[in-house]
Amino acid sequence: MAGADVAPPNSLCKRCNEENAVQSIRSERVCDKCFSQYVTTKAIKRMETYRVRGSTAKAARKLLFPLSFGPSSASLLHILDQHLQGQYDRMNRAAYELIVLHIDLHLDVADRKDTSELLEKYKSRFPRHTYSSLGLEQALLLDGIDWKALNMPEPPQDISQKSGTERLQQLIGSMPSATSRTDVITTLLTRLLVDIAKRNGCESILFADSTTRLAEKTLTETAKGRGFSLPWQVSDGMSPHGVGFNYPLRDLLKKELVTFSSLAIPPLADFIISHGPSSQISASSKLTTINDLMAQYFESVEENYPSIVANVVRTSSKLQPLTGDETTACGLCGLPVAEGTDGIYGWGGGQNSASRAAKQDGSHEVLCYGCSRSLNG
Amino acid sequence: MAPVPCAICKTSRALIIRPKNHQKLCKWCFITIFEEEIHHTVTSTKLFTPGDRIAIGASGGKDSTVLASVLKTLNERYNYGLDLVLLSIDEGIKGYRDDSLETVKRNAVQYDMPLKIVGYDELYGWTMDQVVEAIGKKGNCTYCGVFRRQALDRGAKMLGIKHVVTGHNADDVAETILMNLLRGDLPRLARSTSIVTGDELSEVRRSKPLKYAYEKEIVLYAHHKKLDYFSTECLYSPEAFRGSARSLIKNLERVRPSAILDVVRSGEDMAKLVPEAVTGISHCKSQKVSLSSVDGEEEGTAGCGTNGRSSGGEMADMEKKLREDEEASSREINVTATTSNEISGQRHDRIGAKTEPRNGAKREPGKKLTRQTLGTCKKCGYMSSQDICKACMLLEGLNKNRPKIEIEVDVEDEESSTLRRRMEGLALAAG
Numbered sequence: 001m002a003g004a005d006v007a008p009p010n011s012l013c014k015r016c017n018e019e020n021a022v023q024s025i026r027s028e029r030v031c032d033k034c035f036s037q038y039v040t041t042k043a044i045k046r047m048e049t050y051r052v053r054g055s056t057a058k059a060a061r062k063l064l065f066p067l068s069f070g071p072s073s074a075s076l077l078h079i080l081d082q083h084l085q086g087q088y089d090r091m092n093r094a095a096y097e098l099i100v101l102h103i104d105l106h107l108d109v110a111d112r113k114d115t116s117e118l119l120e121k122y123k124s125r126f127p128r129h130t131y132s133s134l135g136l137e138q139a140l141l142l143d144g145i146d147w148k149a150l151n152m153p154e155p156p157q158d159i160s161q162k163s164g165t166e167r168l169q170q171l172i173g174s175m176p177s178a179t180s181r182t183d184v185i186t187t188l189l190t191r192l193l194v195d196i197a198k199r200n201g202c203e204s205i206l207f208a209d210s211t212t213r214l215a216e217k218t219l220t221e222t223a224k225g226r227g228f229s230l231p232w233q234v235s236d237g238m239s240p241h242g243v244g245f246n247y248p249l250r251d252l253l254k255k256e257l258v259t260f261s262s263l264a265i266p267p268l269a270d271f272i273i274s275h276g277p278s279s280q281i282s283a284s285s286k287l288t289t290i291n292d293l294m295a296q297y298f299e300s301v302e303e304n305y306p307s308i309v310a311n312v313v314r315t316s317s318k319l320q321p322l323t324g325d326e327t328t329a330c331g332l333c334g335l336p337v338a339e340g341t342d343g344i345y346g347w348g349g350g351q352n353s354a355s356r357a358a359k360q361d362g363s364h365e366v367l368c369y370g371c372s373r374s375l376n377g
Numbered sequence: 378m379a380p381v382p383c384a385i386c387k388t389s390r391a392l393i394i395r396p397k398n399h400q401k402l403c404k405w406c407f408i409t410i411f412e413e414e415i416h417h418t419v420t421s422t423k424l425f426t427p428g429d430r431i432a433i434g435a436s437g438g439k440d441s442t443v444l445a446s447v448l449k450t451l452n453e454r455y456n457y458g459l460d461l462v463l464l465s466i467d468e469g470i471k472g473y474r475d476d477s478l479e480t481v482k483r484n485a486v487q488y489d490m491p492l493k494i495v496g497y498d499e500l501y502g503w504t505m506d507q508v509v510e511a512i513g514k515k516g517n518c519t520y521c522g523v524f525r526r527q528a529l530d531r532g533a534k535m536l537g538i539k540h541v542v543t544g545h546n547a548d549d550v551a552e553t554i555l556m557n558l559l560r561g562d563l564p565r566l567a568r569s570t571s572i573v574t575g576d577e578l579s580e581v582r583r584s585k586p587l588k589y590a591y592e593k594e595i596v597l598y599a600h601h602k603k604l605d606y607f608s609t610e611c612l613y614s615p616e617a618f619r620g621s622a623r624s625l626i627k628n629l630e631r632v633r634p635s636a637i638l639d640v641v642r643s644g645e646d647m648a649k650l651v652p653e654a655v656t657g658i659s660h661c662k663s664q665k666v667s668l669s670s671v672d673g674e675e676e677g678t679a680g681c682g683t684n685g686r687s688s689g690g691e692m693a694d695m696e697k698k699l700r701e702d703e704e705a706s707s708r709e710i711n712v713t714a715t716t717s718n719e720i721s722g723q724r725h726d727r728i729g730a731k732t733e734p735r736n737g738a739k740r741e742p743g744k745k746l747t748r749q750t751l752g753t754c755k756k757c758g759y760m761s762s763q764d765i766c767k768a769c770m771l772l773e774g775l776n777k778n779r780p781k782i783e784i785e786v787d788v789e790d791e792e793s794s795t796l797r798r799r800m801e802g803l804a805l806a807a808g
Contacts, residue, residue, distance in 0.1 A: 318652060318655070
């Protein structure tokens with residue numbers, strides 16, 4: 001954190017004035033305990049909707065908790081587990097219950113075995129929640145996706161002998177670039193989460209995105225032509241899918257969560273799969289994605305200008321979804337597309353339609369600009 | 378290896394890989410499609426009306442030279458019926474503009490267009506050299522930048538022209554969108570993407586016909602058409618936010634060539650999502666023409682940085698300010714604990730509240746939105762969100778310190794009398 005180097009050693013925590021200050025909250029030097037307290041409070045404050053209220057026992061509200069095994073989702077699960085414990089201790093009941101779900105992006109059998117072992121570890125550490133794990137290929141069974149646009153057979157008509165993972169691999173492999181591959185994976189992941197949330201009667205999905213991650217997302221989605229979707233990607237509230245999206249860690253920086261996860265007792269280290277720093281990314285590599293570029297950028301901004309990172313998120317969270325326009329759901333991401341703005345040519349900047357033959361198969365498939373860009377390169 | 382045929386005409390040999398979409402084209406098909414796309418932009422946005430007098434903001438650089446060349450070509454090919462004039466600004470820095478102004482003078486001959494060069498001295502009563510003499514080298518970039526933003530509009534007004542076109546390209550627009558996101562500037566985010574700035578009420582409209590044209594394609598076009606432009610390593614070092622945005626755009630283009638256009642598209646879409654309270658723009662009205670740029674700062678040419686602050690200074694300043702705000706607001710909450718709790722309670726309740734309409738969950742009360750309303754400067758009449766525009770404020774400061782003899786007339790009179798003299802001069806020249 002900024003200021004970490006200039007503080008005198010062995011100074012006392014600014015908050016409790018008891019312990020040695022070894023951490024920083026923005027420019028304040030604090031002890032480990034007060035730091036963890038700060039992170040917990042910030043997250044719990046965003047969970048205020050889910051307080052235990054009134055004396056009559058109501059059924060606990062169900063929330064879907066996507067667990068990626070990264071430091072943010074591990075930290076959030078740790079925090080919410082304590083939050084729920086507190087509710088039980090005080091009221092003998094809880095206002096919500098978590099349905100923890102890991103979506104496996106690995107296609108390899110050995111990798112998947114590791115995943116299920118790790119999930120078992122979570123189960124024994126935080127036993128009060130429901131756990132399940134699904135492969136991303138389950139998304140290929142969803143209806144409500146325009147599979148034809150993706151050159152894939154509709155789920156019930158698929159009589160090929162290929163397994164789900166093979167078909168997923170084929171679909172991802174058919175994308176024109178690394179950015180498109182990542183984009184389609186993210187879209188399928190979201191659609192699958194929404195579907196699972198609905199089928200389990202969850203009213204919201206709790207995403208463990210940090211401020212840094214949300215800032216990253218703001219610029220990534222902008223760069224992918226998905227600026228229109230930002231109100232649902234960075235703000236708390238009802239999504240067009242009919243399930244709420246919540247971001248309880250929106251006020252915490254990535255590095256704060258990494259520190260927090262390292263301070264948890266008992267340690268969380270064995271529960272976290274960390275991806276290395278993205279500083280090695282080169283823009284000239286064919287495998288580099290727009291997501292990588294933005295992650296790298298905000299990692300460096302976070303270092304010296306954490307408030308600017310937070311300000312980006314505050315700014316994009318002020319964008320409001322359009323209301324009243326005639327919209328159709330995008331055949332891939334499912335978000336509403338305003339009449340006449342679908343595809344990559346449906347606007348002033350898409351001039352070169354003459355030089356590129358438009359799809360002429362008669363069917364009018366509506367894809368949003370971003371999805372259309374991903375499929376067309 | 379067999380030569381690759383052009384993807385459009387299929388006959389000539391492809392010599393150009395289009396930066397925008399990596400299409401392989403022959404030279405002539407590239408030139409044609411580049412021109413046709415600008416024609417498409419011009420017609421689909423109904424940018425001009427026959428008989429319009431249009432001033433082309435000409436710096437002698439690649440963008441404005443290509444703009445002048447393409448507009449001349451299209452004006453003749455499609456009978457736009459436009460009266461095109463080159464308008465250049467001379468900041469009055471000895472030795473700095475000489476080469477580029479010479480280029481503009483040659484362009485005027487090559488394109489057979491009238492050229493008007495207006496100096497800061499005519500517009501403001503001060504050349505930049507005089508400003509530097511008066512205030513020293515430090516901080517004079519502020520003056521130059523502020524003056525430049527208004528110079529084209531003021532120059533056009535002097536010529537009696539109501540529409541200025543500038544050479545801002547897709548890269549500039551995309552860069553501005555990212556910059557405004559990084560700076561958290563929603564009002565500018567809402568304004569900066571529209572092709573025309575300035576509504577019917579303002580005296581001079583501005584537009585950017587090259588808004589969708591890639592910088593790399595502009596360079597290619599200039600090269601293959603053998604246009605005469607002044608290429609120089611720009612002295613201007615961008616401020617930190619713009620510099621940051623610029624390098625992001627360059628990297629994005631490398632990773633996905635369409636990304637520049639995709640950012641522009643996102644920016645156009647996001648402009649519609651900025652709450653009305655921020656922009657003062659009602660979305661019920663036509664989206665085509667949005668409110669004008671208050672000071673044009675969102676456009677790519679602000680300030681040269683030779684004497685500017687060291688790179689990163691702006692980000693550090695903003696970081697500091699944001700932190701102070703944060704601290705201040707955390708103190709505020711302690712005092713008004715009840716209200717703030719109510720607000721946040723209300724906010725979080727929304728999600729579960731049955732009576733609330735679903736998209737009502739989005740609205741968060743208690744967030745401060747800064748609203749900008751556009752008026753005109755009381756002194757010069759130029760559009761401004763303040764009573765007195767920035768240029769007039771700076772001039773006031775400058776003129777205060779000028780030796781007595783030179784401030785016999787106050788700013789306003791000096792302005793208008795200079796203007797009057799110019800108009801007279803023009804009328805004579807035209808006649």
